[in-house]
């Protein structure tokens with residue numbers, strides 16, 4: 001049996017039903033949780049990624065792209081970053097990636113007047 005979202009093979013006992021899909025526990029939690037930018041979420045998301053990819057400390061293509069933009073710009077607001085990425089990445093996807101990057105100590109948020117600027121760690 002396979003998770004319909006990440007395609008990882010799962011035991012029947014681990015399988016979770018969500019909106020008619022069979023999901024592994026991580027994807028199930030993922031589907032249930034609204035995006036949070038607090039650290040427990042980042043930990044979960046980084047761990048999920050490591051578990052699913054089998055690689056440690058490797059960035060996803062989108063995370064590398066985000067970091068490249070942060071380095072190029074030296075600091076950028078999330079909204080501007082999202083525009084630069086120009087993909088179908090939603091704001092909540094982006095927040096999740098940023099939270100994961102922060103957990104990996106690759107990127108950090110800094111308050112700049114009224115706005116939050118993301119920059120390389």
Ligand SMILES: [Zn+2]
Nearest residue numbers: 003006024027
């Ligand atoms: Zn899954």
